[in-house]
Amino acid sequence: MPVWLKAIVQSRAVWPVLALVLILIVAGSVSPNFFEIRIVEGRLFGNLIDILYRAVPTALVALGMAVVIGTRGIDLSVGSIIAIVGAVIVWRIKMGDPHITILFSALAAGILCGMWNGFLVSALRIQPIIATLILMVAGRGIGMLINQLYGGTDPSFESALLQWMSTGSIWLIPTRLILAAGIFLALWLLIRRTALGLFIESVGGNAAASNLAGVKAGLIIFVAYVLSGLLSAWAGVIMTADTHTSDPVSVALYIELDAILAVVIGGGSLAGGRIYLGMTVIGALVIQALTTATLISGLPPEYNLIIKALVVLSVLFLQSANARKAIGSLVSRRAS
Amino acid sequence: MNATAIDKPRVEMRSIGKSFPGVRALSNVDFTLYPGEVHALLGENGAGKSTLIKILTGALNRDAGEIRLDGKAVNFNSTGEAQAHGISTVYQEVNLIPAMSVTKNLTLGPSRDALGVISWGKARKRAREKLSRLKLNIDTEQPVGSFSVAVQQLVAIAHALDDDTSVLVLDEPTASLDAQETATLFAIIRDLKARGMAIVFITHFLDQVYEISDRISVLRNGNLVGTHMASEISRQDLISEMIGRELGEVEATLAHKAESGPGKQKLVARDLGRKRTLKPFDLTLHAGEVVGLAGLLGSGRTEMTKLVFGAIRSDSGELHVDGQDMSGATPRRSLASGIAFCPEDRKAEGLVGDLSIRENIMLSMQAKRGWLRQLPRREQEKIAGEMIRALGIATPDAEKPVRQLSGGNQQKVVLARALASNPGILLLDEPTRGIDVGAHAEIITLIRKLCNEGMALLVASSELDEIVAASDRVAVLRDREKVGEIDGADINRDNIIRMIAGDDSGQH
Numbered sequence A: 001m002p003v004w005l006k007a008i009v010q011s012r013a014v015w016p017v018l019a020l021v022l023i024l025i026v027a028g029s030v031s032p033n034f035f036e037i038r039i040v041e042g043r044l045f046g047n048l049i050d051i052l053y054r055a056v057p058t059a060l061v062a063l064g065m066a067v068v069i070g071t072r073g074i075d076l077s078v079g080s081i082i083a084i085v086g087a088v089i090v091w092r093i094k095m096g097d098p099h100i101t102i103l104f105s106a107l108a109a110g111i112l113c114g115m116w117n118g119f120l121v122s123a124l125r126i127q128p129i130i131a132t133l134i135l136m137v138a139g140r141g142i143g144m145l146i147n148q149l150y151g152g153t154d155p156s157f158e159s160a161l162l163q164w165m166s167t168g169s170i171w172l173i174p175t176r177l178i179l180a181a182g183i184f185l186a187l188w189l190l191i192r193r194t195a196l197g198l199f200i201e202s203v204g205g206n207a208a209a210s211n212l213a214g215v216k217a218g219l220i221i222f223v224a225y226v227l228s229g230l231l232s233a234w235a236g237v238i239m240t241a242d243t244h245t246s247d248p249v250s251v252a253l254y255i256e257l258d259a260i261l262a263v264v265i266g267g268g269s270l271a272g273g274r275i276y277l278g279m280t281v282i283g284a285l286v287i288q289a290l291t292t293a294t295l296i297s298g299l300p301p302e303y304n305l306i307i308k309a310l311v312v313l314s315v316l317f318l319q320s321a322n323a324r325k326a327i328g329s330l331v332s333r334r335a336s
Numbered sequence B: 001m002n003a004t005a006i007d008k009p010r011v012e013m014r015s016i017g018k019s020f021p022g023v024r025a026l027s028n029v030d031f032t033l034y035p036g037e038v039h040a041l042l043g044e045n046g047a048g049k050s051t052l053i054k055i056l057t058g059a060l061n062r063d064a065g066e067i068r069l070d071g072k073a074v075n076f077n078s079t080g081e082a083q084a085h086g087i088s089t090v091y092q093e094v095n096l097i098p099a100m101s102v103t104k105n106l107t108l109g110p111s112r113d114a115l116g117v118i119s120w121g122k123a124r125k126r127a128r129e130k131l132s133r134l135k136l137n138i139d140t141e142q143p144v145g146s147f148s149v150a151v152q153q154l155v156a157i158a159h160a161l162d163d164d165t166s167v168l169v170l171d172e173p174t175a176s177l178d179a180q181e182t183a184t185l186f187a188i189i190r191d192l193k194a195r196g197m198a199i200v201f202i203t204h205f206l207d208q209v210y211e212i213s214d215r216i217s218v219l220r221n222g223n224l225v226g227t228h229m230a231s232e233i234s235r236q237d238l239i240s241e242m243i244g245r246e247l248g249e250v251e252a253t254l255a256h257k258a259e260s261g262p263g264k265q266k267l268v269a270r271d272l273g274r275k276r277t278l279k280p281f282d283l284t285l286h287a288g289e290v291v292g293l294a295g296l297l298g299s300g301r302t303e304m305t306k307l308v309f310g311a312i313r314s315d316s317g318e319l320h321v322d323g324q325d326m327s328g329a330t331p332r333r334s335l336a337s338g339i340a341f342c343p344e345d346r347k348a349e350g351l352v353g354d355l356s357i358r359e360n361i362m363l364s365m366q367a368k369r370g371w372l373r374q375l376p377r378r379e380q381e382k383i384a385g386e387m388i389r390a391l392g393i394a395t396p397d398a399e400k401p402v403r404q405l406s407g408g409n410q411q412k413v414v415l416a417r418a419l420a421s422n423p424g425i426l427l428l429d430e431p432t433r434g435i436d437v438g439a440h441a442e443i444i445t446l447i448r449k450l451c452n453e454g455m456a457l458l459v460a461s462s463e464l465d466e467i468v469a470a471s472d473r474v475a476v477l478r479d480r481e482k483v484g485e486i487d488g489a490d491i492n493r494d495n496i497i498r499m500i501a502g503d504d505s506g507q508h
Helices: A003-010 A014-030 A047-070 A078-095 A099-123 A128-148 A160-167 A175-192 A196-205 A207-212 A217-243 A255-265 A277-296 A301-319 A321-335 B002-006 B049-056 B079-084 B102-107 B120-133 B149-160 B179-194 B206-212 B235-242 B248-253 B301-309 B331-336 B346-350 B357-369 B377-391 B407-420 B437-452 B464-470 B493-501
Strands: A037-040 A043-046 B011-020 B023-033 B038-042 B064-069 B072-074 B087-090 B167-171 B198-202 B215-220 B223-229 B265-274 B278-286 B289-294 B316-321 B339-342 B425-429 B456-460 B473-477 B482-487
Touching: A014 A277, A014 A301, A043 A047, A047 A078, A047 A175, A047 A196, A047 A217, A047 A255, A047 A277, A078 A099, A078 A128, A078 A217, A078 A255, A099 A128, A099 A160, A099 A217, A160 A175, A160 A217, A175 A196, A175 A217, A175 A277, A196 A207, A196 A217, A196 B357, A207 A217, A207 B331, A207 B346, A255 A277, A255 A301, A277 A301, B011 B049, B023 B049, B023 B064, B038 B049, B038 B206, B049 B167, B049 B198, B079 B087, B087 B149, B102 B120, B102 B149, B120 B149, B149 B167, B149 B179, B179 B198, B179 B206, B206 B235, B215 B235, B223 B235, B235 B493, B265 B301, B278 B289, B278 B301, B278 B456, B278 B482, B289 B301, B289 B437, B289 B464, B289 B493, B301 B339, B301 B425, B301 B456, B301 B473, B331 B339, B331 B357, B339 B407, B346 B407, B357 B377, B357 B407, B377 B407, B407 B425, B407 B437, B437 B456, B437 B464, B456 B464, B464 B493, B473 B493, B482 B493
Parallel strands: B023 B223, B038 B198, B038 B215, B087 B167, B167 B198, B289 B456, B289 B473, B339 B425, B425 B456
Antiparallel strands: A037 A043, B011 B023, B011 B064, B064 B072, B215 B223, B265 B278, B265 B316, B473 B482
8 A cells, every 4th residue: 555545544634634524525415505605795605614604713712722732731711711701892892992992802801811720720730620610610600790890781782893803704705714714823833833832742741841841831831721711712702793792601602612522533632742733623623514514414403412422432433543553454454 | 586587488589580671670589588577678769679579469470480478389460369368568658548537548448348338337446456456546537638647657557457467568668757757667567577477678768777677688770689687787788789880891981081170160059958858068060070979769869969950949058050149040040051950750750752852852952942932943853863863862763752762762862852952061860770781881971971071960870880980079968968079089889888878877
């Protein structure tokens, strides 16, 4: 068997990508117009665009999660950060701030939440799952309290700027896709074109050794949670603008679980030590493609969660080192 | 002790051998244990003490040799089987569950109640019986964690002791006890001994060895060096057996040391120390000089290197590097001022196993440059490649996860990381631990080469011959205290051993 084929079969990327392609093919065979892309009201429409469009918030949150998981941590509070960000946006709009200032206030709220998590984990040395659980539990309550700052009677709003960022488009392409691509690129540069990625991975792999090698482990961990807070805030801006309202109780419910799944489907290990940004996005797309495909196929929505669980299980199984080796040797035996 | 000599041995281990991948942990070791004796087992880290004990207690299977218990050949496949034959162990870290009551802790283990249902009434009674054997009168309903470490240690011993226990292994039982607590423990050991218990006592406190044991066996590099009556071997001979002669060839090649004499002062420590870690000490390192750190296990070698590097925060004294005040510096600041450190425990403190060789080598250098100024990939590959060649790291390429390398090559990666940060001062803690003889000699040669290039080196080692071969000056540690220095021509085994042994019996 050719070297390139073997390399593909044994690569980390092959199963998540294959799963994504397979889901799309199955969806396409069930629904004949699945791959159709039309232009409606000056913007691209179609199932493929829809999958990308809807995957953006999860993908953003998952990218932050990938960084935190790289430090051997976890951030359960991402959904609550989105709730807080939504409440902050509506509060500031009711207070009459300029909308560009509101955007920065929203992102600052996310950064602040990330700093809180980072402080608990790196300075107080609380286990990440517990430390972020605190904000996960408290965050939605904080969101409701912020809603009361303006009376809390009518949390709906209009904002041309935020709507444009979320549901608008530039030259047929949804703005949120373009912005998300820009954020991905910026994050990738930050992780891979500075030494931050190496430091995060070394701290996640062995914090004690990294410290002795001169890496400021505490600071690195802190920065990871701040990044996660910032990326969650961006997802919060998009989701809040999407619904024109702040709904701290139910916005982005369980998004932390989808984000963790996306990281893991993308090959990340909860044991820390490695960050795969691109594969994390693929993971988020797998999750969204599944959801969209089940909806289109006309299956009752109850099946969605079960199918999702099964697909995730198979991807994880196929990705495990043992399965990869077994399949690799099977393929090469067939080929020879 | 005369009485035991005519007794039949309770345990006879004959020609025990054990290998792990790449390491020969034990070869041809004999060990005999009589009822009513305390048998001390001595040796430096990695000498094979714990492997031997694990084979005796069924935690490991031997590759070769036989074990006889009361004359009958036995074969334990688990610690449970060994326990059923009356062999119990108390490990260094107390293996109790702190939040559980004493009764519950003492009840853990194979259930003797019908259907595995525990009767707490009976369990309490049994717990009190067990404790009364050790004359320990405590409230058995309190959580174990609420008692002092010494009491916890005794509870662990009570847990290990059954009606039919005839062999008790104590692995460093006094490591975390103070003098008073140790005395209590020893009283209990003497009592058990008087009742015919055979006791294996592992420790690195020589005073305690002489105080409590009848016989002493010394292991070194997986071999039994000797078994002696405690009353018949001097401290000096004992130390000499523990830190033996390994380096013949290297020593010969390195007989000629730096002729030029030391250069300017690089590092000065004055009254540097930390309570319960290392008594305040003075230390000076010069450019172009290797200072060896000699002392037994637990004497404070590692602690001294870590205090100098800032990996352990000092609570007294000051440290100057190139005239700059570095007291209370963090590892990061030490590194920035040109100190590099290779820790003893490669796996826990040295390497990031999942990262590649290149990434591990780059880590300190990159940390020094800061996160924003990433070294270009091509540059990284060049430096990693040079280091791999210069240190002879055996690997097909620099992208291999460092976890997959052998011990010696891993050690070289740790060294490469330190050297890549371009230090003026290099602190090495056990640079040759667990590596084969070839790599051993290479690393000693490298130490001398770096020294001749003007670096100041501090080398802590448990191997006396290594110290003698590599050092221009030797600082000697005993019981967490620097007790002296030996210079130039006076550096030899006997002088160092005499200083380690000391005249007084240094209380711990």
